[in-house]
Amino acid sequence: MSLLRPAAVSVILRPMSTTDRLEKRAFSSTDPLRVGLIGSGLMGFEHIRNLALQDDLHFAALADPNPPSRKLGRKTAKHRIAEYEDASEMLDQESLDAVIIASPNFTHAAILDEVLDRPLHVLVEKPLCTTLEDCDRVVAACVDRPAITWVGMEYRYMPPVARLVAEIRGGFAGNLRMLAIREHRFPFLKKVDDWNRFNRNTGGTLVEKCCHFFDLMNLIVDREPLRVFASGAQDVNHLDETYGGETPDILDNAYVMVEYEGGVRALLDLCMFAEASRNEQEICATGDRGKIECFIPESLVVLGERKGRAMEEIPILVNKDALEAGFHHGATYYQQRAFADAIREGRSADVDVQAGRKAVAIGVAAHQSIETGNPVELSSLA
Ligand SMILES: NC(=O)c1ccc[n+]([C@@H]2O[C@H](COP(=O)([O-])OP(=O)(O)OC[C@H]3O[C@@H](n4cnc5c(N)ncnc54)[C@H](O)[C@@H]3O)[C@@H](O)[C@H]2O)c1
Numbered sequence: 178m179s180l181l182r183p184a185a186v187s188v189i190l191r192p193m194s195t196t197d198r199l200e201k202r203a204f205s206s207t208d209p210l211r212v213g214l215i216g217s218g219l220m221g222f223e224h225i226r227n228l229a230l231q232d233d234l235h236f237a238a239l240a241d242p243n244p245p246s247r248k249l250g251r252k253t254a255k256h257r258i259a260e261y262e263d264a265s266e267m268l269d270q271e272s273l274d275a276v277i278i279a280s281p282n283f284t285h286a287a288i289l290d291e292v293l294d295r296p297l298h299v300l301v302e303k304p305l306c307t308t309l310e311d312c313d314r315v316v317a318a319c320v321d322r323p324a325i326t327w328v329g330m331e332y333r334y335m336p337p338v339a340r341l342v343a344e345i346r347g348g349f350a351g352n353l354r355m356l357a358i359r360e361h362r363f364p365f366l367k368k369v370d371d372w373n374r375f376n377r378n379t380g381g382t383l384v385e386k387c388c389h390f391f392d393l394m395n396l397i398v399d400r401e402p403l404r405v406f407a408s409g410a411q412d413v414n415h416l417d418e419t420y421g422g423e424t425p426d427i428l429d430n431a432y433v434m435v436e437y438e439g440g441v442r443a444l445l446d447l448c449m450f451a452e453a454s455r456n457e458q459e460i461c462a463t464g465d466r467g468k469i470e471c472f473i474p475e476s477l478v479v480l481g482e483r484k485g486r487a488m489e490e491i492p493i494l495v496n497k498d499a500l501e502a503g504f505h506h507g508a509t510y511y512q513q514r515a516f517a518d519a520i521r522e523g524r525s526a527d528v529d530v531q532a533g534r535k536a537v538a539i540g541v542a543a544h545q546s547i548e549t550g551n552p553v554e555l556s557s558l559a
Contacts (some may be wrong), residue, residue, distance in 0.1 A: 212274070212277060239261070307379065309558060361446075408432050
């Protein structure tokens with residue numbers, strides 16, 4: 178099956194320093210890689226649909242304790258798969274090459290503890306873990322691990338975002354000084370057992386959802402983040418809901434400012450009661466030569482040069498099958514592709530556990546800044 182692959186996606190999104198090889202686990206066979214899925218809820222469903230578009234990835238088994246989720250996985254697969262209630266049982270019984278972890282955030286740490294001991298390539302959905310302590314344990318477990326551990330950061334793989342990153346790397350904006358990311362969207366969806374209604378399960382909105390955007394900031398700015406200032410609250414959403422007598426405590430709007438080495442500034446503007454928006458994500462990167470904007474789902478990149486005030490609008494094509502197979506502008510397809518290619522080629526992860534940890538750290542710092550009203554030095558969280 179040939180799907181359109183924007184060159185920028187494969188070239189730009191891996192860390193520039195990634196040259197190390199994973200000789201021991203480079204995959205020499207031409208057989209499809211056997212993939213197991215841990216958690217077949219909403220994101221698992223998206224992974225299954227995208228796995229069906231990949232010639233060289235075979236969805237072989239799933240583990241999920243929830244019968245309706247297993248049924249969803251089974252029906253979505255459209256071929257015979259092995260099913261387990263328990264991930265350990267699947268790992269013990271199936272001969273897998275890779276696993277995708279798409280279970281709730283609070284389960285990632287314990288599942289990773291078990292998975293990382295095995296010679297399996299791993300794609301774990303964001304956030305890596307809900308606390309920095311757990312992230313640190315995972316990072317330590319991955320030192321010299323001879324297989325890929327990749328953190329699912331789909332937004333990097335949205336073709337318009339990949340084009341924006343390519344333009345930054347190509348120098349269009351000159352010396353990048355400011356980066357603004359706006360996400361204005363609908364409230365959090367319902368999840369299995371309503372796990373996403375409480376910070377203790379998610380890590381908090383700025384970890385749970387916004388680690389995506391902090392990862393993008395880190396990728397685009399390509400310097401060390403130093404400090405975080407934030408203001409946010411739960412003002413509108415879920416206030417009339419109760420679960421076991423408890424009202425959800427998840428924040429629904431925030432501004433988060435991140436200062437990077439060299440004085441580069443980045444801002445996240447998050448609003449989750451803004452369904453009536455023309456775009457869900459808008460990114461604007463401005464340097465001393467020009468400005469690059471990116472709009473999703475409009476799928477548009479706009480290049481603006483200061484000299485002569487010239488502007489060019491570039492519609493970014495996304496393959497229709499990839500678009501239809503998920504809710505992330507084709508990103509899950511492109512990320513799975515990159516994951517499979519990295520395994521085949523013996524490369525390390527585009528988004529490794531250190532990058533996953535760094536994105537969580539900015540979210541943790543932002544929550545701390547909101548609680549205290551003070552800026553938070555990221556070095557204070559180390
Ligand atoms: N990258 C993205 O854009 C994106 C989008 C949505 C969700 N996610 C992430 O994907 C993960 C899953 O989110 P979701 O939206 O699919 O939630 P969900 O509630 O729809 O699905 C989670 C599934 O995991 C199952 N589960 C719970 N404990 C488990 C365990 N110990 N082992 C195996 N399965 C278990 C649940 O029964 C459920 O079926 C979360 O980490 C979430 O943050 C990422």
